[in-house]
Amino acid sequence: MSGNKAITTTESAWVRWTLTAIALAFIALFLLLPLAAVFAEALRKGFDAYLDGLREPDAWSAIKLTLVTAAISVPLNLVFGIAAAWCIAKFEFKGKAFLTTLVDLPFSISPVVVGLMYVLVFGAQGWLGPWLEAHGIKIVFAVPGIVLATVFVTFPFIARELIPLMQAQGNDEEQAAIVLGASGWQTFWHVTLPNIKWGLIYGVILCNARAMGEFGAVSVVSGHIRGQTNTMPLHVEILYNEYQSVAAFAVASLLALLALVTLVIKSVAEWKHERELKAAAEMPPERPIAPQEAAT
Amino acid sequence: MASTPVPGGTRKVLPGFNLTLGYTLVYLSLIVLIPLAALVLKSLTLTGAQFWAAVSSPRVLAAYKLTFGASLFAAGVNVVFGLLVAWVLVRYAFPGKRIVDALVDLPFALPTAVAGISLTALLAGNGWVGQYLEPYGIQLAFNPNGVVIALIFIGLPFVVRTVQPVLEDTERELEEAAMSLGATRWQTFSKVIFPAIAPALLTGFAMAFARALGEYGSVIFIAGNMPMVSEIVPLIIIGKLEQYDIPGATAVAVMMLVMSFIMLLVINSLQSWQRKRSGGA
Numbered sequence: 001m002s003g004n005k006a007i008t009t010t011e012s013a014w015v016r017w018t019l020t021a022i023a024l025a026f027i028a029l030f031l032l033l034p035l036a037a038v039f040a041e042a043l044r045k046g047f048d049a050y051l052d053g054l055r056e057p058d059a060w061s062a063i064k065l066t067l068v069t070a071a072i073s074v075p076l077n078l079v080f081g082i083a084a085a086w087c088i089a090k091f092e093f094k095g096k097a098f099l100t101t102l103v104d105l106p107f108s109i110s111p112v113v114v115g116l117m118y119v120l121v122f123g124a125q126g127w128l129g130p131w132l133e134a135h136g137i138k139i140v141f142a143v144p145g146i147v148l149a150t151v152f153v154t155f156p157f158i159a160r161e162l163i164p165l166m167q168a169q170g171n172d173e174e175q176a177a178i179v180l181g182a183s184g185w186q187t188f189w190h191v192t193l194p195n196i197k198w199g200l201i202y203g204v205i206l207c208n209a210r211a212m213g214e215f216g217a218v219s220v221v222s223g224h225i226r227g228q229t230n231t232m233p234l235h236v237e238i239l240y241n242e243y244q245s246v247a248a249f250a251v252a253s254l255l256a257l258l259a260l261v262t263l264v265i266k267s268v269a270e271w272k273h274e275r276e277l278k279a280a281a282e283m284p285p286e287r288p289i290a291p292q293e294a295a296t
Numbered sequence: 297m298a299s300t301p302v303p304g305g306t307r308k309v310l311p312g313f314n315l316t317l318g319y320t321l322v323y324l325s326l327i328v329l330i331p332l333a334a335l336v337l338k339s340l341t342l343t344g345a346q347f348w349a350a351v352s353s354p355r356v357l358a359a360y361k362l363t364f365g366a367s368l369f370a371a372g373v374n375v376v377f378g379l380l381v382a383w384v385l386v387r388y389a390f391p392g393k394r395i396v397d398a399l400v401d402l403p404f405a406l407p408t409a410v411a412g413i414s415l416t417a418l419l420a421g422n423g424w425v426g427q428y429l430e431p432y433g434i435q436l437a438f439n440p441n442g443v444v445i446a447l448i449f450i451g452l453p454f455v456v457r458t459v460q461p462v463l464e465d466t467e468r469e470l471e472e473a474a475m476s477l478g479a480t481r482w483q484t485f486s487k488v489i490f491p492a493i494a495p496a497l498l499t500g501f502a503m504a505f506a507r508a509l510g511e512y513g514s515v516i517f518i519a520g521n522m523p524m525v526s527e528i529v530p531l532i533i534i535g536k537l538e539q540y541d542i543p544g545a546t547a548v549a550v551m552m553l554v555m556s557f558i559m560l561l562v563i564n565s566l567q568s569w570q571r572k573r574s575g576g577a
Contacts, residue, residue: 091313267398
């Protein structure tokens with residue numbers, strides 16, 4: 001800036017354009033095209049055929065089961081995420097790094113292996129199998145197994161979003177609130193929560209998208225009973241394997257819409273968060289100007 | 297700063313440590329650790345010979361080879377194109393940039409089964425893309441090529457999202473210094489920028505690779521699932537389960553679990569290397 005000759009730290013125009021074109025072509029080919037194909041295949045035989053695919057009673061029960069699964073697993077992981085982030089980000093204790101690794105662990109285990117684990121605990125030959133059978137409780141090949149497998153695969157989403165955020169924000173504001181006489185809950189609701197709300201929204205919608213879209217783990221524990229233990233992704237698989245392509249893509253298009261909504265909310269949350277950070281950076285540190293002070 | 301806490305002093309001021317740690321440990325044990333223990337203990341009930349027979353049959357070995365090879369290849373492609381996409385997003389301005397940036401996360405948001413059937417429909421012989429390739433004898437679906445393509449789709453955001461923030465933080469002053477000392481743009485990239493983003497790039501590679509190893513939903517539709525040719529390891533586990541061969545499924549699952557743990561260790565140490573790098577700069 002200050003020198004007599006500005007040094008350009010960028011490439012010549014044609015390099016810039018070539019690189020941008022290759023990157024955009026790659027995105028179009030690998031991301032945009034598959035997304036577009038879902039809707040094109042769903043509407044291939046017209047809008048009525050599309051609606052017929054969605055009107056099927058089995059499709060409807062799959063939609064309901066998917067919603068129920070997400071409605072149970074997302075709140076469970078939300079409460080866990082906040083609790084885990086609170087103790088990991090706000091306190092120092094032995095084994096903290098190890099605990100953080102354990103929280104991340106479900107991300108690195110193959111969904112199919114996750115499903116198998118639950119079969120080994122709750123299945124007929126599993127640890128609790130005989131006891132459950134004697135009491136007439138079904139977990140594997142039933143709805144509870146689907147929910148449990150979904151909780152496992154979406155376990156870290158909210159926690160891993162909140163931990164770095166709360167670590168970066170430090171404890172100063174909470175400590176001030178406590179010293180001024182606020183209770184722990186008041187401090188959390190009025191001080192911590194407003195600070196982490198965008199990260200929280202971000203984590204919740206990603207968790208929800210995965211919960212509604214999980215395939216591998218749910219596939220192992222579901223038993224594929226039509227109208228009973230089929231979630232939307234499993235229903236898509238069944239229809240697809242029966243060569244009911246339009247119906248399969250019709251249900252898939254609902255999931256693709258969910259993905260699009262997820263991306264929009266995520267982007268909005270990111271932009272809002274950035275704007276708040278910028279606004280905070282422009283405020284004088286430590287002491288925001290009080291209105292009456294600014295007037296004088 | 298008056299508010300700087302005395303070491304160990306924070307615990308006394310903020311409440312809720314015991315409650316949240318206790319809840320975290322109980323929930324973690326119930327959901328993750330106990331099922332994990334079930335798998336490990338089940339595998340210990342197998343004899344060595346049983347275990348070895350299950351994990352080393354020719355069909356399983358072929359699946360390891362495919363899963364490893366395809367995952368490595370896909371992660372490699374993702375490193376190249378992920379870096380390119382991250383670079384273009386951080387350094388250049390173009391219309392629709394925000395939409396492209398948002399779209400990068402699509403593989404995280406789109407259910408894998410949907411990605412699987414969609415890629416299959418595109419690449420099958422009568423699909424939008426497949427119909428132009430078939431006359432030349434190029435088949436991208438129902439063989440190992442399809443596995444690689446599905447894994448590229450799944451892994452892309454890992455590389456972009458690990459490299460992007462590091463690229464944003466690189467110091468332009470260093471580049472200006474290199475350029476004013478007479479370095480070419482390429483020299484500046486390879487000697488100044490690349491070393492700064494290399495740890496992030498490697499982390500992204502490892503994450504994409506780890507995810508690809510366990511991926512199931514997007515692959516099974518496009519792979520064709522021919523034994524010895526295009527069958528991935530998770531599908532072997534499903535196959536054994538469907539034949540009620542629970543010991544065999546467990547043995548193969550333990551092999552995958554060991555691989556997951558190794559990758560987790562690798563990623564953790566890469567990330568701490570990256571933190572040290574950026575902390576020291």
